Amino acid sequence: MSNPRRALVAAAAAVALALTGMPAMAADIPPPDAVVNSPNVTHVLNIPKPAPIASTINTDIAFQGDYAYVGNYGGFSIYDIRNPKKAKPVSSVVCPGSQMDVTVYGDLLFTAVDSSRSDDSCNSTALTADHKEAWEGVRIFDVSDKASPKYIKSVETNCGSHTLTLVPGKGRDQYKNVYIYVSSYNPSATFPDCQPPHDKISIIKVPLKDPASAAVASTPVIFPDGGNETQPGLLLPTSGCHDITAYAEKDIAAGACMGDGVLFDISDRLNPKVTARTTDPNFAFWHSATFSNDAKKVVFTDELGGGGAATCNEAIGPNRGADAIYDISNGQFTFKSYFKIPRYQADSENCVAHNGSLIPVKGRDIMVQAWYMGGLSVWDFTDAAHPREIGYFERGPRSAGGGGGIWSAYYYNGYIYGADFHEGLDVIRINDPLTDSARGVRTDRLNVQTQGSYRNGWHD
Numbered sequence: 225m226s227n228p229r230r231a232l233v234a235a236a237a238a239v240a241l242a243l244t245g246m247p248a249m250a251a252d253i254p255p256p257d258a259v260v261n262s263p264n265v266t267h268v269l270n271i272p273k274p275a276p277i278a279s280t281i282n283t284d285i286a287f288q289g290d291y292a293y294v295g296n297y298g299g300f301s302i303y304d305i306r307n308p309k310k311a312k313p314v315s316s317v318v319c320p321g322s323q324m325d326v327t328v329y330g331d332l333l334f335t336a337v338d339s340s341r342s343d344d345s346c347n348s349t350a351l352t353a354d355h356k357e358a359w360e361g362v363r364i365f366d367v368s369d370k371a372s373p374k375y376i377k378s379v380e381t382n383c384g385s386h387t388l389t390l391v392p393g394k395g396r397d398q399y400k401n402v403y404i405y406v407s408s409y410n411p412s413a414t415f416p417d418c419q420p421p422h423d424k425i426s427i428i429k430v431p432l433k434d435p436a437s438a439a440v441a442s443t444p445v446i447f448p449d450g451g452n453e454t455q456p457g458l459l460l461p462t463s464g465c466h467d468i469t470a471y472a473e474k475d476i477a478a479g480a481c482m483g484d485g486v487l488f489d490i491s492d493r494l495n496p497k498v499t500a501r502t503t504d505p506n507f508a509f510w511h512s513a514t515f516s517n518d519a520k521k522v523v524f525t526d527e528l529g530g531g532g533a534a535t536c537n538e539a540i541g542p543n544r545g546a547d548a549i550y551d552i553s554n555g556q557f558t559f560k561s562y563f564k565i566p567r568y569q570a571d572s573e574n575c576v577a578h579n580g581s582l583i584p585v586k587g588r589d590i591m592v593q594a595w596y597m598g599g600l601s602v603w604d605f606t607d608a609a610h611p612r613e614i615g616y617f618e619r620g621p622r623s624a625g626g627g628g629g630i631w632s633a634y635y636y637n638g639y640i641y642g643a644d645f646h647e648g649l650d651v652i653r654i655n656d657p658l659t660d661s662a663r664g665v666r667t668d669r670l671n672v673q674t675q676g677s678y679r680n681g682w683h684d
Contacts, residue, residue, distance in 0.1 A: 253570055253620060253621065254618075254619070254620030254621075255620050256620050256621050256622065256623035257619060257620055257621075257622060257623050258619065258620040259617070259618075259619055259620075260617075260618055260619070260620065261615075261616060261617040261618070261652075262614075262615045262616050262617075264614070264615045264654055264655050264656040265602070265615045265616065265617050265652060265653070265654050265655075266652065266653045266654075266655065267617060267650065267651075267652055268308060268309055268639065268651040268652060268653050269308070269309060269310075269311060269650070269651040270647060270648060270649070270650050270651075271303065271311060271312065271313065271648050271649045271650075271651075272647070272648040273296070273301070273646075273648045273649075274301050274313045274316040275316075276298070276299070276316040276318050277296045277298040277299050277300075277301060277316050277318060279298065280296050280297040280298030280299075280320070281296065281297050281628075281631070281645040281646065282294055282295070282296050282631060282643040282644060282645055282646075282648065282649070283295040283296060283297065283322075283323050283324055283325060283326075283631050283632065283643060284323070284324070284325040284326050284579065284631070284632050284643065285326070285632050285634055285641055285643050285649075285672075286326045286327050286328040286333070286670065286671050286672075287305075287328070287634070287636045287637075287641075287669065287670040287671075288328045288329075288668065288669045288670075289668055289669075290304060290305055290306040291303065291304060291305060291314070291370060292305050292311070292636070292641060292649070293326045293328055293333055293367070294326070294643050294649055295323065295324035295325055295326040295335065295336075295643075296324055297320065297321075297322045297323065297324060298318055298319075298320050298324075299316060299317045299318045299319040299320065299324065299346070300316070300317055300319070300324055300326055300333070300335060301313050301314075301315065301316040301317075302314045302315050302316075302367065302370050302373070303649060304370075305636075305639075305641075305651075308638070308639045308651050309651070311649070311651055314370045314371055315370060315371050315372065315373065317346070317365070317373050317375075318346065319335070319346035319363065319375065320341075320346070320348070321335075321337035321338075321339050321341055321348070321360075321363075322337070322338060322339040323336060323338055323386065323387070324336060324337070325385075325386075325387045325388055327388060327389070327390040327404075327671040327673065327674065328367070328669065328671060329390055329392075329402055329669070329671075330432065331366055331367055331368040332364060332365070332366065332367070332402075332430070332435055333364070333365040333366075333367045333373065334362055334363075334364055334365075334388055334390065334404055334430075335362065335363045335364075335365065336362060336384075336385035336386065336387055336388045336406070337359075337360050337361060337362070337363060337384060337385055338360060338383075338384035338385055338386040338408060339360065339384070340352055340353040340355070340358040340359070340360055340384070341358065341359050341360065342357070342358070342359070343357075343359050344359045344361070344363070344378035344380070346375060353412070353414075353415040353417070353418055354412075354414045354415055354416070355416075356416040356417070358417070359378070359380055360380065360381070360383070360384025360385065360408075360417075361378060361379050361380040361381040361384060361385050361406075362378065362379045362381065362385050362388060362404060362406060362428060363375060363377070363378050364376055364377040364378070364379070364430070364435055364438060366435075376435060376436055377435060377436045377438055379428050379438055379439060379440060380417070381406045381408060381426040381428070381440060382408065382417055382418055382419075382422065382424075382426060382443065383408035383409060383410065383411055383415075383417070383418035383422055383464065384408050384418070385406045385407070385408055385426075386407050386408050386409060386466060386467075387406075387407045387466065387467040387468070387673070388404050388405065388406050388407070388673075389404070389405040389407070389467070389468045389469065389470050389477070389671075389673040389674060390402055390403070390404055390405075390470075390671050390673070390674045391403040391404075391405055391470045391472050391477075391490060391493055391674065392472050392674075393493065394472075394475075394491070394493060397493075399432070400431065400432060400433070401429055401430060401431055401432060402430045402432065403427055403428065403429055403430070403441075403493045403494070404427070404428040404430060404438075405425055405426075405427055405468050405470065405477070405496075406425060406426040406427070406428060407425055407464065407465040407466055407467055407468055407479075408422070408425075408426070408464055408465075409422065409460070409463045409464035409465065409466060409482055410460065410463060410464075411463055411464075420463065421447075421450065421463060422463045422464050423445055423446055423447035423448065423450065423451060423462070423463065423464065424443050424444060424445045424446055424464060425443070425444060425446060425464065425465055425468070425496075426440050426442075426443050427440065427441055427442045427443070427444065427493070427494055428440055428441065429441035429494070441494055442494040442495065444494075444495055444496055446464070446465065446479065446481065446486065446496075446498060447462060447481075447484070447498075450462075451463070451481060451482065451483055451484050452482070452483030452484045452503050453483065455483055455503060455505065456505075457505070457508050458482070458483050458508055458509070459482075459508045459509040459527070459528070459529075459530055460482055460483075460509065461482070461483060462481055462482040462483040462484050463482065464481065464482070465479045465480065465481035465482070465486070466480050466481065466482055466509070466510065466511055466512070466527075467479075467480045467511060467512040467513065467673065468480070468488075468513075468673065469512065469513040469514060469515065469672075469673045469674075469675060470490060470673065470674055470675065471515050471519055471675045471676075472490070472674065472675075472676070473676060473677060474519050474677075475489060475490055475491040476488060476489065476490060476515075476519060477490045477496060478513035478515060478522050478524070479513070480510040480511050480512050480513050480524055480525070481510055482509060482510055483503060483507075483509075483510065484501055484502070484503055484510060485501070485502045485503070485504070485507075485510050485513070485524050485548075485550070485557065486498055486500070486501050487499050487500035487501075487522075487552070487555065487556075487557065499555050500552075500555055500556050500557055502550070502557045502559075504526075504548055504559070506526070506543045506544050506546075506548075506562070507524075507526040507528075507544075507548065508526060508527070508528045508529070508544070508545075509526060509527045509528065509530065510524055510525075510526065511524075511525040511526060511527035511577070511578070512524070512525045512578075512579055512673075513525075514580060514581065514582065514591060514672075514675075515675050516582070516589045516605075517582060517584070517589070517677060517678055517679070519552065520551065520552055520553070521549060521550065521551055521552060521560075521589060521605065521608055522549075522550050522552060522557075523547050523548070523549055523550075523563075523591065523605065524547065524548045524550065525546075525547050525548075525577035525578065525593075526544065526545055526546055526547075526548065526576075526577055527545075527576050527577065527578070528540070528544050528545035528576055529545065529574075529576060531574060531576055531578070531596060532574050532627060533574060533576070534569065534570070534571050534572060534573050534574060534575060535575060535576045536564070536565060536567075536568060536569040536573070536575035536576070536595065536598050537568050537569060537570075537571050538568055539571070542562060542564045543562045543564075545564065545575075545576045545577060546562040546563060546564035546577055547562060547563040547564070547577050547593070547611075548561075548562055549561050549562070549563065549605050549608045549611060550608075551608060560608035560609050561608060561609050561610065561611060563603060563605065563611040564577070565595055565598050565601045565613060565616070566613055567598070567616070567618075569597065569598050570621070573597045573598075573621070573627075574596050574597050574627040574628075574629065575595055575596050575597050575598035575629070576595065576596060576598075577593065577595060578593065578594040578595060578596055578630075578631060578632070579593070579594050579631065579632040579633065579634075579672065580592050580593025580594060580600075580632075580633055580634070580672075581633075581634040581635055581670070581672045582635070582675075582678075583602065583635045583654075583659050583662045584635075584662045584665040584678040585658065585659055585661055585662050586661060587606075588604060588606045588658065589604065589605045589606045589608075590602065590603070590604045590605075590606070590614070590658065590659060590662075591603065591605070591635075592633050592634065592635050592640050592654075593633055594629070594630040594631055594632050594633040594642065594643075595618075595629070595630070596627075596628070596629030596630060596631070596645075597618070597619075597621075597627065597628060597629035597630075598618060598629065599616055599617050599618025599619065599629070599630055600616065600617050600618070600630050600633035600640065600642050600652070601613050601615070601616050602614050602615035602616065602640075602654055602656075602659065604658065614656060614658055614659075615654050615656060615659075617640075617642070617650075617652055619644075619647070622646065624646075627645070628644065628645035628646045628647075629644065629645060630642045630643065630644050630645075630650070631643050631644070631645060632672075634670065634672055635662070636667070636670050637665075637666050637667065638653070638662070638663040639651055639652065639653055640652040640653065640654065665678055
């Protein structure tokens with residue numbers, strides 16, 4: 225979501241069923257809170273938000289072993305997912321600070337804070353960024369005891385940490401360190417720790433044997449000559465990145481950097497180099513990126529309206545607030561097509577392309593993706609010029625009113641998990657000939673912004 229440093233923009237919500245090529249009509253909108261889905265999708269379970277963080281919204285998800293870690297503006301929760309049909313919360317940590325994007329490695333959980341706080345503690349209160357003493361950055365927790373996580377370290381970063389990406393060390397260094405690429409933006413001359421132009425990212429080095437000594441190790445400038453700042457229709461001019469997805473074993477990363485899409489060489493973990501850059505006149509805010517498993521394609525998302533607007537309707541059309549699919553050839557981007565959910569949503573509903581992950585199907589490029597109050601979509605981009613949806617899940621308008629929807633939707637070991645703003649954690653299953661083979665693929669960790677090859681887990 226864009227600009228949460230200041231406030232979450234809420235939108236009135238109403239969800240429309242599929243009516244390809246036709247505007248949404250009142251009769252086509254499901255009843256309030258009703259679950260609707262394609263015939264090949266099953267809603268397995270919903271787990272309401274645990275009481276300690278029930279009043280704040282859910283955000284990102286990370287997975288390791290039998291556990292899911294769900295971020296929330298008020299902190300995070302850990303869920304036992306050994307049996308997805310009976311998944312249950314184990315603990316919640318109250319530690320406010322949006323967005324609380326999460327990533328996990330071993331016994332360490334890293335959380336992103338991009339809202340100015342009075343200090344780095346979990347008892348902090350909101351304090352505007354024009355105060356020098358205000359804090360934003362990354363918090364590190366020891367989650368070896370799932371029932372009682374411990375806060376062990378904070379690292380302050382310029383302009384906070386809107387999102388974060390874990391990048392393992394390379395060669396022998398992988399056993400010694402991990403690196404956290406911190407994306408942040410929206411500087412101001414009135415913010416002592418967030419000065420313009422801020423055309424950079426922050427990289428935190430975390431010694432695995434002594435995580436309490438984690439510190440910012442470099443702040444590479446991504447746009448030495450400035451980014452895309454003048455294109456008509458931009459939500460905000462480029463001033464850093466919104467999100468970065470790393471494919472460490474291939475030494476590359478893709479940056480969604482507000483007005484720019486970027487390809488990095490990350491062979492030197494502390495000194496990523498921009499190798500390709502692109503812009504798109506239909507994109508308002510480059511939000512996130514997902515590589516295909518072979519890294520020959522990348523999907524970028526456009527968060528038109530900052531996540532608080534109705535953009536899945538006939539008036540906006542199919543090419544804005546959408547995904548853009550690019551081939552990567554000879555280290556350069558080649559645009560192929562756009563993808564947007566084919567079901568128009570009501571004009572009062574916040575809906576836009578958001579966080580998703582690959583579904584590991586050999587020989588095909590398929591992913592699941594969140595669309596806020598557009599629910600989640602399973603779609604195939606094997607033919608990059610002709611992507612298509614193959615399944616979906618969504619809810620009718622909230623009886624309580626206001627905006628919401630699914631922030632993140634990720635596939636992990638046979639199931640889809642969706643973090644809904646208000647409704648909690650959804651467990652979903654797709655039964656389709658195109659995706660059934662993915663059930664045999666297992667991984668012991670999933671941080672979606674840290675992609676790894678599924679090649680050793682393929683089943684013929």
